[in-house]
Amino acid sequence: MRAAGGAALAAAAVTAVALAVAAWRRARPVREVLFFPSRPCCIEALLAEAAEPGVPARPCPCPLPSGDTALSRLVRRLLSARRSLDLCLFSFSCPQLARTVQLLHRRGVRVRLVTDAQCMGLHGSQIGRLRHAGIQVRHDQHSGYMHHKFAIVDRRMLITGSLNWTSQAIQTNRENVLVVEDAEYVKAFQDEFERIWEEYNPANYIFFPKSSK
């Protein structure tokens, strides 16, 4: 009788420890580092699943594998957005990431995008496409660059690093991206985003300034 009681007590203790560990893991902020160049990969299945969850995606005819790569991990993190996505990007010309952002916008996520005025005019920039889709875009009007490259998902997860959102950077450069949920980093970057968003309000734009760039 006493042995049975002891065994039950031990089992309860083991369950309690397992539950505590699981809770600790859930509560632990995400910390991930992605290094580029990414292996080539197809993200069609990821986008299809995000667009119509539960509906089997049609196989993509492209020859690329749809494996676990730095790019697919970055896309997954972005697709986890449910309410908001704040983007502060020097250069944005990667069509795959533009489609990811458009999909989130269609899904009702509030997307705000800040970019660099000089970069957004370059060939291949996706800014026009995103604006056309109805996404709010603001840009600098200074001689210096708006050189940040970060995203904030749901005001909770910071994605930042050296990576410009261009196909060249993703496929050929040595780059890094940190995924961070620690509140002190997220808050600092969210505050910086809000500062820039207000500063770049179109009401403050001065077109054709006298001081040339």
Place this chain on the structure above:
Amino acid sequence: MRAAGGAALAAAAVTAVALAVAAWRRARPVREVLFFPSRPCCIEALLAEAAEPGVPARPCPCPLPSGDTALSRLVRRLLSARRSLDLCLFSFSCPQLARTVQLLHRRGVRVRLVTDAQCMGLHGSQIGRLRHAGIQVRHDQHSGYMHHKFAIVDRRMLITGSLNWTSQAIQTNRENVLVVEDAEYVKAFQDEFERIWEEYNPANYIFFPKSSK
């Protein structure tokens, strides 16, 4: 008697709590975010103090204040190096940061520097000066960029972000730098540094490759 004992007990408890808080603060990893552009500042006093600790620095004749800025904070973090400084920098043309690195090298800190081959040939690059001072430098030989911008101090503190180490970036761009002591981030970047350091070993250089850049 009992009251005196109680007071002593309370004082001991307060001391214990204060010591515990101090220990927790010391054990807590550094987490700092620096945003640029930095306010203009003079770092001469910082460099002089690091070169000859305890010797009063001669006042600098330049008109810049020597206040607390993003640049001075970055320099302070770098000057905290005692054993090693691993640098992985796309572009390095800021003379103040080059002097900081040279000072550490003179102080016996083991400095290793990885950079981008295309960038290091540009006007104003500090790479030649650092090599001339005896600092080990390695570079890529690929068509993609070595686009990282990070430093690791004493294999313990990671300094990374969007900031290229150029005067323009520091003085005029919107940029970010994270200072991180969390072991998982530091280890990931240290591993990336060691991979690149080995890959860019001069023994592997192929000069005048047939595939043009």
